[in-house]
Amino acid sequence: MAIIASYFAGEAYGLLGPQMAATIIEDNAPYDCIVIAVAREDDKGLLKKALIDYFGQQRPVIGFSTLCGREDLFSFAKELKDEGAITILGGPQADVDYLGEKGWQDYPHRFQGLSANFTFSLHGPAEQIIHLLKHLDGGLQQDAPGLLYVRRDGALRQNPEKVWEEKFLEKVRWNNIYRVKEGGLVPLRIAAGQVLQQIGCPYAARQKWVKIDYPAFLTQKDARKVKLLVRGCSFCDVAVDKGFFGELDIETVMRQIRCLPETEDGSKIPFELVNENPLPGLARLLGEIRDREIRVSQIDLILRADWFLRAAEMLREALRMARSMGIRILLAAVGFESFDDEILCNLNKGLSVETNLQAVHLMRQLKDEFPSEWGYSRVEGATHGFIHPTPWDTAQRWANIQEVLLQNHLLDDLLPDHSTPLIIHHASGLGDWIREVEGSEGVEFKRYGSIIGWWQGEGSTDSPPPEGPLGTSGFFP
Ligand code: B12
Ligand code: SF4
CATH class of the missing domain: 3.20.20 (TIM Barrel)
Known part of the structure; x- marks a missing residue:
């Protein structure tokens, strides 16, 4: 799995939310997980190639976090989803951004939400994804805490969230973050956490x-x-x-x-x-x-x-x-x-x-x-x-x-x-x-x-x- 997060080029700070989520996933689910920090000016073609190399023959499961309202990343997620990847929006505001603005059904100019861009959204503590990752093919989404998805009848479903548990908040693998360069993924050595x-x-x-x-x-x-x-x-x-x-x-x-x-x-x-x-x-x-x-x-x-x-x-x-x-x-x-x-x-x-x-x-x-x-x-x-x-x-x-x-x-x-x-x-x-x-x-x-x-x-x-x-x-x- 990989989590894509918004970033500013030239910076060297860590991203606690996505990096902690990736750590929790690696430690509790049968997945490797890295974070890819993507700046607005990064070449999406290179990013896509890096993802293809990273996933190889495996089905891409790609998380997204703290996208800071970036429409280039919303479209990139949709492109990946349309090509068969499982895309999951996580982190702050993941629920309201997936569901869309209040009353958008009656007011077409309002923000329509991102349910077409992401297969799922997951709001709240990262450990909630463990259930989903273990049942990705089993259709047990209705039991996955904190999950939002579009049902077969087109309706949006939102499962109740779990509360934050301290035992999941004590560890971060700070070396799990990468940037995309010409030759592929390059580790980002962070200078502030x-x-x-x-x-x-x-x-x-x-x-x-x-x-x-x-x-x-x-x-x-x-x-x-x-x-x-x-x-x-x-x-x-x-x-x-x-x-x-x-x-x-x-x-x-x-x-x-x-x-x-x-x-x-x-x-x-x-x-x-x-x-x-x-x-x-x-x-x-x-x-x-x-x-x-x-x-x-x-x-x-x-x-x-x-x-x-x-x-x-x-x-x-x-x-x-x-x-x-x-x-x-x-x-x-x-x-x-x-x-x-x-x-x-x-x-x-x-x-x-x-x-x-x-x-x-x-x-x-x-x-x-x-x-x-x-x-x-x-x-x-x-x-x-x-x-x-x-x-x-x-x-x-x-x-x-x-x-x-x-x-x-x-x-x-x-x-x-x-x-x-x-x-x-x-x-x-x-x-x-x-x-x-x-x-x-x-x-x-x-x-x-x-x-x-x-x-x-x-x-x-x-x-x-x-x-x-x-x-x-x-x-x-
Ligand atoms: C610390 C912090 C920073 C740090 C680290 C950023 C980070 N993303 O970790 C620094 C100083 C670098 C920073 C900078 C900025 N930040 Co800031 N920051 C915060 C702050 C105050 C706390 C984040 C945090 O560490 N929380 C603690 C962790 C443990 O909680 P969490 O982030 O929710 O993550 C948990 C879960 O949500 C989940 N999770 C997170 N990601 C994912 C992904 C998947 C797939 C899954 C399943 C789960 C999952 O796992 C974590 C553990 O359970 C939040 C506000 C807030 N209180 O959330 C804003 C916030 C994240 N920042 C925000 C913004 C806008 C910025 C800046 C653009 C501000 C600016 N103008 O420069 C920059 C750019 C950051 C960047 N991406 O490059 C926004 C993001 C909006 C959005 N939804 O996209 C937030 C939400 C504040 C806000 N509303 O304005 N920020
Ligand atoms: S409610 Fe006000 S004081 Fe509290 S985090 Fe938001 S901006 Fe800061």
Whole structure:
């Protein structure tokens, strides 16, 4: 078996989700399994040839994961399926992307889903595939947990999922990832990994009624709002996908750290701790690393600004330990998202511009206190979240935001070179918002695969995503 995952050319990071899934498959089913990291510009002809060589006489079973909305990979999967391969969509959003957007049967412009592209979809823990792989020919799909497929009568069937089990989350074979080159598959030597400590996000555990403004270009005269029940930030599809399942046991986390490859000096490669609220447990984690004499070079953190501020003293304690252990802590990403209170409200970020600015102040202050152990800036490798443009931009609002950026020198060390435009995945909270706007205003926004093109609302036909004043970058299909 092989799992194809989306990748950026020239990078050297691991892909925890697909690589862990491949490890689980090899250890529990009678299949070898590798991950193939495919960049947009990779030659699909070469990829196909590499797959033919890899599978030889065996029937190709090809998984797909974290495709990031890439329509080139959706079509590639369909081509393989039409030629007789079994194609399986797994990983985050696999269920909603297979099923399609809410109400697509009645609204043909909505995202129709990927059931024609993949033989199966499997959402949730990878170990659920063991049952399917053991009965691929036996027609026992109705018993396979987490499986989605099209029945003989054309109806879509979705089996209940199993819950996450820690025993499957302790091992990753980091050398199972390949890139496609002229001569075939070439091992990808990864320089950064990830360690899973928490499944989902605690903020996504909170359901809340919110009122979200209409797009600015539709509310010239009267300001209207859409009332919605959302979980976590309104743009976040992870909040919908994983919710909050909780934290893993420290033993499970330590086993994952042991699995990480080592650099030439014998220390573990830098890793991102997948945990939206890591500070309360960071000193304990460092203590366990020290007691087990594991050499760690760098830990990357991802944090909300409010949780960062709240746990400042815990972080200082951890940084003192990091100093004595020779470990660097990089605050790799804080999701600031905006420096306008109304936009933050529409994103249901649950914090204010003031909180974001206090966090910036603390980040800089910690650099003075821990110059070698602490990193937070763009030049040190951090990419903090700044969403722009959004549907709520007005000239006045952007002028205000720019003033905040300049007054606080945010362009000097903090913000990325390019902002990320607001991405509305069809299954996020904002997906419900934009469908409501479509209904009441009689407008239709164009779909780009699983993404809703909100910038299409000004009567334009097929324009690209709007270019923000900082330029745009990142994930766009
Ligand atoms: C850590 C992380 C990263 C890491 C590692 C990425 C990875 N794919 O492992 C890094 C920092 C490299 C990264 C980068 C990016 N990421 Co990221 N990342 C995450 C994050 C926060 C956690 C993923 C994770 O490791 N989870 C823990 C593992 C164990 O869970 P899991 O991924 O669900 O995998 C389990 C199962 O789903 C299953 N499984 C996974 N794949 C498959 C495949 C098959 C066939 C089967 C059967 C099962 C299976 O097995 C695993 C074990 O049970 C997720 C959000 C989230 N919380 O899921 C986003 C997420 C995966 N990233 C996303 C995106 C968009 C990106 C970027 C494009 C962002 C950017 N603009 O640069 C880049 C590009 C990544 C790339 N492919 O090159 C999207 C992907 C959307 C999609 N459905 O395709 C997610 C879902 C967040 C989001 N909604 O925006 N990311
Ligand atoms: S954007 Fe971050 S903080 Fe908000 S719900 Fe998603 S994971 Fe949690």
